[in-house]
Amino acid sequence: MSGPLLEVRSLTVSYGGDSVAVDGVDLVVGEGEVCLVLGANGAGKTSLLRGIGGFAASETGRVRGGRVRFDGADVTGLSPRAMAKRGLVLVPEEAKVFASLTVEENLRAVPMAGGRAARRALVHEVTSMFPTLAQRMGLLAGQLSGGERQLLGIARSLLLKPRLLMVDEASLGLSPIAVETVFDMLRSVVASWGTTLLVVEQNVRAAQSVSDHAYVLETGSVVLSGPAREVLGSERVRQTYLGLET
């Protein structure tokens, strides 16, 4: 094992035109770590995750500069599918489930690796981690609550056996109880699967309990980074992200 699991160097992302959404970001996540990216709306958090996880050809977003290395290999600009196959999996912020498919079909839509027995075992393992979903297998995903959708999104991505799971705004629009459930789930994924996590959040309270390392993003650039405890304890973060809540 040489070097960190994910290494991002001066990554620049743009959606056409001259303006850039992510401007020369450096970011490193070690194997088994939980990394938190903080930032206000429009700071470029989602674009950062998309830049790492890859854009589809049909999208306007592109990586304009910099490098993404995953597990020692250069993966810059690969398609989302290629990233997912390598174990770099993203749970996006909006539309994380297929609303017109049932819960069961959402899970079946994931092409899993391995033989039939291995696949069945994996589905069993994942569904047993999500008892609420197990009760709603026949329901359309569009009829689920926000928290249940988040769980289904995470369950779907676990079927891909991710080595690095990127979760975009896991707590957005959820009730405090639902937020707790989602982060409990993430914690247990880290604990039992050894998955590395890269989480984008505005809700610092929810995220601080799981994080080892933190980055603060403003207008597309990293303005602060370090061990989570230090970053979250800094004056800047306390004022901007915790000030309103305390």
Next chain:
Amino acid sequence: MLTLLLGALTLSAIYALVGFAWVLLRRTNGILNLATGAQLALGAFIFNQFATSWGLPWPVVVLGSLATIAAIGAATHWIVFRKLAGQPEFALVVATLGLASALKGVSSLTWGTEARVMREPVPSQVITFGDGVSTTFYGLCGLGAAVLVFAAAHTFFRFSSVGIRMRAAAENPVLASQGGVAVDWVYVLGWAMALTAAAVAGIMYAYQTALSFHGVEALGMRGLAPALVGGLTSIRGVIPGALLVGLAETFGTKFFGGPVQDVAAWIVILVVLLIRPQGLFGDKQVQRV
């Protein structure tokens, strides 16, 4: 009267197959395929090449021609539409028009434009039930083919993993790709399935009338009507749509004369656009921007 209704039903079966092709591409690949007519004609002529010109044994004819047509569908995605990914919707529609023109030229160059009679597996005959209600053998074949295709499609999209992945990619291709689905292969499959269904319709229609490029191409274009009535993206909606168009065309021709056949479907389209553009049986609201 009952004979007429039965005629409308067998015609509807053909329309259901063509409508299926329109809807499948619109829904899965996100393309309003104005080349459907030309592609349907191409499919029918390829079948005729295997069946009549080469006179091959029937199993070879069926498998060989359908495989060729599916391969052409797959190539359509790899060569043309994969390269247009990310272009605005209207550019895709314009590309289908360009394709329609080119395919028509190729077909006319290869097979000419005059009508042909296809080699038949069994002689065409009129089948009569009880009180003088009659239809043709090939009319019933068309009906059978439509039932078969729709039942197969239903099973495929409901129960097979590939079918479920196709539905997922149709709803949100980016999310599907993030979830490890090979979206390009979904599109390839969409083209192959749509062209095959269209070709089956063209072959059945040619057996009931005659094989002429103009005739089957026009049929392929008119198949937009059942698709639109059904809401353009609903496969189930195609069935009532096809019945409506089949009835309109049969009775329009009966009361106003033969040439009405060419326009009945288009009048249905105008009326639907006027009163309910999102389709009479559609299952989703059309976006308004």
Next chain:
Amino acid sequence: MTTGSIDVAADVRRRLLGRGALLALICLLPVVLRDYQLSLVTTALIAALGALALTLVTGFVGLVTAGNSALLALGAYGAAIGAVQLELPFLVVLAGSVLVGAVVGLLAGLPALRVSGIYLAIATLAMHFILIFVFNEYQTRAVGSAGFFLPTASIGGLTIDTAIKWYVVLVLVVLATWRLVENLKKSKFGRAWMLIRDTPLAAASQGISLPAYKLAAFVLSSAIISMSGTFLAYFQQAVYIESFTLELAIQYIAMIIIGGMGSSGGAIAGACFVVLLPPMLSRAIALLPSDAVVAGFLQQNLGDFQLIIYGTLVVVFLIWRPDGLAGLGRRLAALRVKGAR
């Protein structure tokens, strides 16, 4: 004129130079070309009217219409009815066809554009098949399959009966239409149209009524295409249904794709290319040894090759050069400027 900066002066000089060259070309063509060749150019100019109209609706707004051929037929049959059946003067017929084109455009566009842009393709397709059906029935009943023969056009006692007269008339009409399209492009309408094409959500959030603006573009373009159909009918002095196919509609789309979507100069260039390609191909084939089997085959199937060439060019340009010949020209010019420095 501003001469504040050198760039502006250079720009003005280049513009004047371009206009001078264009004027020289317009004056030179009738001198050097024979009547038959000049008629070909006139046909290209009539096509350019349609291409300019399509630039409005497809180039600026990003809508697809398959109704070009039907609208041409509308203008042509309008001319046949006006000139032959009603014996109206040329200018009255012309004005009538503009009006009828606008009304038909409104009727076809109104229901479709309430929903979304893509529905215009469907509505115009329906319009194509229904109008062609109606004109076919009308022609069969009125005169039979040979079609209509039109009298010579005349404007206030001046008959337009020679190739050069037609050339002059159409040069003027095309220049006026070009001017109209360019002015619209720079106007409030043009800016709104292009905003609708590029970012419909942004346009809607600025309070632009998408259906109304889309409809305006389509109605105007329908009126112009109908007018060009009337010119075509009088110019050829014949109208028959077989010439108005769906492939003709695709040819017009090919003009603006090849020329470069959204560029009016490109539309005219594309029209010239599409109209002049068949006679040029014909000439090229004639240069082959006449006993060659290939030459005979090519000559006999010229129509099919046209379909293949236009269709393929549309797809190829969409994939490789969405900005068409106009974009290619701009690129070359930029290279030259760079080289000169």
